[in-house]
Amino acid sequence: MSTVARFLRSLPDSTLPLAVRGYSWLPDRMSDVHGGGVLRTRVLGQPAIFLRGPEAVDFVYDEDHVVRREALPGPVLDTLFGRGAVHTLDGESHRVRKGIFLGLLMDERGVADLQGRVVAGWREWTARHSGEEVVLFDGVAEVLAAAVSEWAGLPCSDASAAGTARDCVAMVDGFATPGPRHFRARRARREQEASLLPVVEHARTGRPGLADGSAVAVLARHRDAAGLPLAPHTVAVEILNVVRPTVAIAWFVAFAAHALHRWPDQRIALLTDEDGSRARAFAHEVRRFYPFAPFVGGLAWRDAAWRGQRIKAGTMVLLDIFGHHRDPAQWDHPRRFDPDRFLREPGAVHRLIPQGGGDPATGHRCPGEDITVTVLAALSTELASLGHTVPHQDLRIPLSRVPTLPRSGMRIRLP
Numbered sequence: 001m002s003t004v005a006r007f008l009r010s011l012p013d014s015t016l017p018l019a020v021r022g023y024s025w026l027p028d029r030m031s032d033v034h035g036g037g038v039l040r041t042r043v044l045g046q047p048a049i050f051l052r053g054p055e056a057v058d059f060v061y062d063e064d065h066v067v068r069r070e071a072l073p074g075p076v077l078d079t080l081f082g083r084g085a086v087h088t089l090d091g092e093s094h095r096v097r098k099g100i101f102l103g104l105l106m107d108e109r110g111v112a113d114l115q116g117r118v119v120a121g122w123r124e125w126t127a128r129h130s131g132e133e134v135v136l137f138d139g140v141a142e143v144l145a146a147a148v149s150e151w152a153g154l155p156c157s158d159a160s161a162a163g164t165a166r167d168c169v170a171m172v173d174g175f176a177t178p179g180p181r182h183f184r185a186r187r188a189r190r191e192q193e194a195s196l197l198p199v200v201e202h203a204r205t206g207r208p209g210l211a212d213g214s215a216v217a218v219l220a221r222h223r224d225a226a227g228l229p230l231a232p233h234t235v236a237v238e239i240l241n242v243v244r245p246t247v248a249i250a251w252f253v254a255f256a257a258h259a260l261h262r263w264p265d266q267r268i269a270l271l272t273d274e275d276g277s278r279a280r281a282f283a284h285e286v287r288r289f290y291p292f293a294p295f296v297g298g299l300a301w302r303d304a305a306w307r308g309q310r311i312k313a314g315t316m317v318l319l320d321i322f323g324h325h326r327d328p329a330q331w332d333h334p335r336r337f338d339p340d341r342f343l344r345e346p347g348a349v350h351r352l353i354p355q356g357g358g359d360p361a362t363g364h365r366c367p368g369e370d371i372t373v374t375v376l377a378a379l380s381t382e383l384a385s386l387g388h389t390v391p392h393q394d395l396r397i398p399l400s401r402v403p404t405l406p407r408s409g410m411r412i413r414l415p
Contacts, residue, residue: 023400066301071088114246115375136412152239168247270385287372
């Protein structure tokens, strides 16, 4: 163990080690402790307990034990989710607000519509840049931003889509780190929220051409659990909570390209996929194998116990997502990229928690997961059939950076 690693491990609070070591910190610490996948420490000065395993998923997503209200730190709200977002609610308020997202993001026709817009935008983008060497991550982010903006009912041009992509990427890229990335994320959120306020006001006064079922229209006219309309700023926050996660699919698309380059036989499997099942299995395995969210959680709202471990009220209870997806107790050969695991065992998809656990209708699992899987599967198939080449570049994926990417952003040369 290096001198730096020993120093970081000796600190009484784990915030700095987490920031420095990223994804690799928690699995290393979990491997050092005994007690059934439990690690006690302090994060941001607060007592915290990290849990892992299927039972831990159920525990963390049970509102009888863990709540989100007051759990998300200010820096995360000011970058990733926004003040007053659905992620900060519990109980009836959460269920009523989340009902909007369930209706918008889990409707089969709506998901298919968004997928069609993304694929059309992708094909137009690849044709426009034919013969060029491009950074895949940057280009896909713009394609996704344009498609979801139009789908959500937002005014959209090439320039605005580029700005939306840049700002949404900044929000995700800077939420988990101090320094310049974090301040870019804060600025991006402020600017996006401010730009959406006039859109909200126009929607409430009957903007011509705005579809009644669009995200903008539904959110602008929504009434909360008390029967009151949402504040304009809250509507802007929630519109971004439709747009931002869709743009964030760009991380998974870059990882999909990385996987197709590293394991070329996967390209053949996608090209011979007759019913879409292999594409969805490939998308699931990308979300399992590659790192995105390291952990998620909330606050224990009362004294509780888990596997004999006492958890005092007010303790941060955090679920180890990165370690869960690499746990040999949950997955055969977890360090092997194997999409067929989801074909051999269809129920394995229920063990995936890259976008949270539990039931999306009653808990805090992301209702946009269907969109993520559908869009990722479609773009993975598009990549497999593209005929691009991968120039020499640095394809290492640093685990010290959260969220991470191939160092090069995944450059490809388009045919």
